[in-house]
């Protein structure tokens with residue numbers, strides 16, 4: 001690691017006492033209170049506790065990640081962990097209480113094409129929370145944005161993000177074999193689980209194509225390589241549909257790229273036929289595929 005990249009506050013936090021394990025830290029310290037599992041000073045909303053545990057057990061391969069969990073369980077004040085939508089992870093006040101908002105299926109596609117699991121998203125927010133717990137003045141100072149228009153503002157947003165990403169996130173990510181980002185950017189997407197980088201959409205499209213092939217159903221133009229499965233971008237598309245369940249369909253728009261549609265929300269409740277070439281308008285209306293215009297040739 002290049003010393004020139006060292007950022008104040010990016011060094012590891014205090015080590016947990018010898019013998020501390022993730023399993024001991026994940027054992028509730030009392031009965032649930034108002035729907036929150038009690039882990040000392042850390043209170044995890046019960047609906048995401050199983051996913052939280054999976055994430056922490058996975059992260060525990062890095063001792064520094066266990067130190068982060070220890071720091072929250074034994075913090076100077078209480079911190080909540082609550083669910084949020086993919087792409088909305090953050091540390092800040094919720095209902096007047098310090099809270100980590102975490103999407104258990106929220107993975108990140110980095111600028112360089114590498115990926116980070118939802119568990120790494122949780123670790124990242126824990127890094128902010130522990131900084132705030134251990135040194136609220138430094139946290140407040142570093143959370144001020146870099147000057148508008150500066151290269152640092154474009155790359156890192158704030159010194160706090162730079163500190164957290166180039167320190168904790170890089171070290172634990174390297175220990176776990178995760179992707180790595182050298183900026184505060186990335187495209188959030190829905191992963192199959194807290195310790196998984198495989199996209200939920202990718203998995204469901206692949207499963208359905210395998211089923212159709214096993215049934216002998218002809219799926220023209222739907223290839224073996226699935227490069228990207230993204231949410232409907234509200235543009236016009238043409239291609240073959242597959243029904244991936246849960247009220248969603250995916251359309252192969254070419255080169256292994258699939259659009260994912262929510263039938264009720266995106267397609268006015270109309271389910272397109274599988275294995276047939278269909279046009280979708282920018283308004284989500286279905287129509288038969290049109291022949292391409294012949295044009296002039298000579």
Ligand SMILES: [Zn+2]
Pocket residue numbers: 124128161164
């Ligand atoms: Zn952050």
